[in-house]
Amino acid sequence: MRSQFWGLFVREILRTFRNPFVLLITVVQPFMWLAFFGSSFGNVSPVYLKGLFGTTNYIEFLLPGVLSTSMLSVGMFGSMSTIQDKRFGFMKRILITPTSKEIIFLSKALGSATRGLVQIPVMVVAAVAFGVSFGLSPLEWAAWIAGLFCLAIGFSSLFLAITAPSTDWQTPGVVSNFITMPLMFASASMFSSSQFPAWMQAISNVNPITFSALLGRSFVLGRPIPWEYLGYLAVFAVGMLAIGYFVSARWLRVE
Amino acid sequence: MTDPPAIELRGLSKRYGSGEGSVLALDRVNLSITKGTVFGLLGPNGAGKTTLIKVLTGISDVTEGEGSVAGFDIRRQSLEVRARIGWVAAEVILDDDFSGWENLWLQAKLQSLTGWEDRAHQLLDYFSLADRAKDKVGHYSTGMRKKLEIALALLHQPSVIFMDEPTIGLDVGTRRMLWDIVTGIHREFGVTVLLTTHYIEEADALCDRVAIIDEGRIIAEGSPSELKARVKADLVQLETSDGVDVRALSDLPGVQEVRSQGNEWVIRVASSEEFLPRLFARVPTDHIRRISVEKPSLETVFLDLTGRRIGQDEPMRDVRKFYMQMRRARQ
Numbered sequence: 221m222r223s224q225f226w227g228l229f230v231r232e233i234l235r236t237f238r239n240p241f242v243l244l245i246t247v248v249q250p251f252m253w254l255a256f257f258g259s260s261f262g263n264v265s266p267v268y269l270k271g272l273f274g275t276t277n278y279i280e281f282l283l284p285g286v287l288s289t290s291m292l293s294v295g296m297f298g299s300m301s302t303i304q305d306k307r308f309g310f311m312k313r314i315l316i317t318p319t320s321k322e323i324i325f326l327s328k329a330l331g332s333a334t335r336g337l338v339q340i341p342v343m344v345v346a347a348v349a350f351g352v353s354f355g356l357s358p359l360e361w362a363a364w365i366a367g368l369f370c371l372a373i374g375f376s377s378l379f380l381a382i383t384a385p386s387t388d389w390q391t392p393g394v395v396s397n398f399i400t401m402p403l404m405f406a407s408a409s410m411f412s413s414s415q416f417p418a419w420m421q422a423i424s425n426v427n428p429i430t431f432s433a434l435l436g437r438s439f440v441l442g443r444p445i446p447w448e449y450l451g452y453l454a455v456f457a458v459g460m461l462a463i464g465y466f467v468s469a470r471w472l473r474v475e
Numbered sequence: 476m477t478d479p480p481a482i483e484l485r486g487l488s489k490r491y492g493s494g495e496g497s498v499l500a501l502d503r504v505n506l507s508i509t510k511g512t513v514f515g516l517l518g519p520n521g522a523g524k525t526t527l528i529k530v531l532t533g534i535s536d537v538t539e540g541e542g543s544v545a546g547f548d549i550r551r552q553s554l555e556v557r558a559r560i561g562w563v564a565a566e567v568i569l570d571d572d573f574s575g576w577e578n579l580w581l582q583a584k585l586q587s588l589t590g591w592e593d594r595a596h597q598l599l600d601y602f603s604l605a606d607r608a609k610d611k612v613g614h615y616s617t618g619m620r621k622k623l624e625i626a627l628a629l630l631h632q633p634s635v636i637f638m639d640e641p642t643i644g645l646d647v648g649t650r651r652m653l654w655d656i657v658t659g660i661h662r663e664f665g666v667t668v669l670l671t672t673h674y675i676e677e678a679d680a681l682c683d684r685v686a687i688i689d690e691g692r693i694i695a696e697g698s699p700s701e702l703k704a705r706v707k708a709d710l711v712q713l714e715t716s717d718g719v720d721v722r723a724l725s726d727l728p729g730v731q732e733v734r735s736q737g738n739e740w741v742i743r744v745a746s747s748e749e750f751l752p753r754l755f756a757r758v759p760t761d762h763i764r765r766i767s768v769e770k771p772s773l774e775t776v777f778l779d780l781t782g783r784r785i786g787q788d789e790p791m792r793d794v795r796k797f798y799m800q801m802r803r804a805r806q
Contacts, residue, residue: 227584231570238572309568316532316562317585318554474534 224319225327232301232331249293250339251346253286254279257410258350273412275441279350284364284436285409287343288429291336291368292403295375296396298332299383307389311474321384325468328380329461333372340365352440360439367450370457371432377457377464384464385471409433428456479546481635481667482508482531487540489523489530489691500526502691503540508669508684510634513661515682516671517773519785523691524671525565528639531669533557545634558586561628561666565640567620571613575604575623578612579630586631598626601663602656618649625656629664636660638670642677650677657681673785675774687777694780703771709747710775711754713740714765719758727753736782739765743779 236242258279261269266276273281305311314324344354356364378399383392406420407413407429413421424430431449438445489501501523508514516524529535531544533553542549545559569578576595583591599605602622612620621641628636638657642650658681661668672678678685679699686696695702708731713719719740724733729750732743744750747768769775777785 221587223584223587227581230584231573231581234577235570235572309564309566310570312534312564313562313568314585315534316557316560317582318558318587319585320554 221320221323224317224323228314228319228324228327229331229334232298232328233334235301236335246294246335246339247342250286250290250343253289254282254343254346254350257286258282274443277351279347280352280440281437282410283343283347283352284440285407285429285433287340287368287436288371288407288432289404289409290339290343291333291372291432292375292400292429294332294336294339294372295377295379296400298328298335298376299379299392299396301332302328302380302383303386303389303392306387306474315474321468321472322465324472325377325380325384325464326461329373329376329464332376332380333369336372336376337365337369340368354440355442356439360445363445363447363450364436364439367432367435367453370450370453371428373457374428374453374460377460381460381464381467384468385473387473403427403429407433408437428453431456478510480507480543481510481512482506482514482542482544482669484542485540487527487530487542488538489526489535490538500691501530501538504688504691504693506686506693506696508667510667511661511665512683513657513668513670513681515678515685516669516688517673517675517678517685517777517785518671518688519673519783522673522688524673524688525639526691527688528562528637528669528671531556532560532562532637558631559634561631561633561636563621563624563628563636563638563641565643567617567624569612569620569624569627571611573612574609575599575612575615576608578623578627582627582630588631591630594630594632595626598629602626617645618652621645621649621653622656625660629660629666632664633666635667635669638668640671640673642672642674654681675772675777675785679773685773687773687780689777689781695776699773702773702776706771706775706779708743708745708771708779709750710769710778711742711744711747711750712736712765712767712769713742713754713758713763714738715740715758715762716764717762723757724754727757729753734782741778741782 236246261278269276269278275281305314315321348354379396382395386392402423406423407427408424409429413424413430416424431452435446435449435453437443484504484506487501487504488499491498491500504527516527518524526535530537531542531549533549533556537550544556547555547559549556570581573581579595583595596605599608602625604619604622604626607615607619612623615623642653645653654677657668657670660666670681682699684696684698685702686693687702688694695705721733724730724740724742727750729745730742731745734741751768774785
């Protein structure tokens with residue numbers, strides 16, 4: 221079981237890093253967020269920015285949010301590899317070995333989350349280039365990364381659960397897009413949710429992206445650390461893993 | 476004591492869907508395949524060959540009936556079965572971003588093998604792939620890819636290899652190479668091979684025994700020579716410009732059966748050499764559009780059993796009908 225998991229996990233990772241285009245997009249996409257979206261408040265007065273975001277550098281505010289939404293995208297793209305494996309018959313090749321569907325799910329979820337983690341150092345370096353300074357302790361770094369990892373595991377599992385039963389390659393993509401948009405905007409990833417209308421605040425208050433963004437922001441901006449958010453993200457990851465595991469075991473279809 | 480069969484099926488059925496729109500893809504299939512044989516499953520497209528492989532390899536569930544592969548129940552011991560089988564797909568399925576060696580590595584991981592490297596080197600040598608083992612398989616030729624796929628199927632020393640239409644879409648040279656490989660691996664590795672095909676000559680050349688499958692049912696089984704001996708007749712296919720007098724044809728000496736097949740007539744005769752002069756004496760030769768004679772072959776066995784040719788499915792019949800109408804319109 222360990223051998224099969226390791227084989228499939230390494231395959232997931234190598235496939236990403238051997239495809240220069242996928243690697244480039246994985247790295248460049250969040251960087252573009254910082255460059256384009258982060259610069260959109262470039263001409264706004266520092267006083268106004270301080271009042272709105274609690275910092276005069278919007279990128280400082282944005283970085284934890286962008287990293288959190290990146291984990292959402294990573295989860296979505298990770299599930300697409302399942303569709304690809306079904307379309308090109310590789311899923312059949314795997315399942316005509318003593319590899320269980322649960323192992324396939326776990327290797328893909330972990331592979332996808334690991335790919336997400338690659339974005340963290342790239343984004344941090346980019347943020348430094350945009351004038352963000354980091355004074356985090358090793359424990360804070362570890363907690364921030366752990367939160368992001370939980371978020372990536374949770375979303376990867378969710379999207380894998382959506383793609384597992386499907387034999388159609390278009391529907392999961394459409395469903396994933398349908399979920400992604402509201403999750404991204406109804407969160408505190410780009411703006412403070414205190415400015416949202418009540419119904420959006422209600423979504424944002426249970427949205428794991430909000431918890432991850434606020435946790436990261438507390439580290440970057442030196443605010444009081446809401447450690448319980450890390451617990452929430454861990455529960456989200458475990459819950460989604462359990463759902464994905466169960467759905468894959470029962471309904472993962474080969475073609 | 477005799478060895479248990481490599482594959483045994485008893486009343487195995489597979490139905491896709493339920494209710495009115497459901498399709499019975501396998502209909503109470505009974506089959507016993509002796510260890511160490513190359514067994515061919517011959518039938519037209521849609522006959523149920525691939526479905527049977529899917530059921531035996533655990534990709535599809537069984538609707539009804541029992542089956543075992545390498546002594547393990549396909550319903551209850553799927554993991555044990557999958558540890559003892561290899562699979563070669565109709566379309567080559569490899570990880571193109573990986574090298575040949577890495578594909579073998581992945582296969583070893585999926586089969587939980589230890590100490591697989593020697594075997595992998597042996598297989599790479601056997602298939603003349605050792606020099607290209609470190610190249611990405613995306614850069615391999617079709618023949619090399621097919622060889623690597625067979626090497627993957629053999630890596631864990633399986634008892635049974637399933638080859639699902641392994642030569643489909645291959646050029647003649649590569650197909651011949653694959654035939655040699657199938658014969659070779661059977662001889663060298665002593666593995667049981669279940670091969671599906673709709674190529675008559677492939678089944679004839681490679682298989683110790685053949686089962687003919689049509690519409691989900693096994694309609695005949697035996698060695699190629701046994702099956703051909705069943706026909707005991709030559710088949711004459713006749714197409715005329717103005718029909719034939721069936722009774723007059725049937726009364727000709729040596730005629731066993733006259734059967735209409737669209738615009739053609741299939742005449743089963745004891746000896747075509749004796750029949751043809753009699754036919755030409757009865758039917759004016761300028762009325763004959765086309766005539767062909769087939770000596771007993773697996774094709775004629777299928778034709779004899781089903782009234783159709785293996786490659787003759789519905790759309791093909793429509794095309795022939797279309798050309799026939801066009802010809803009439805021109806006359």
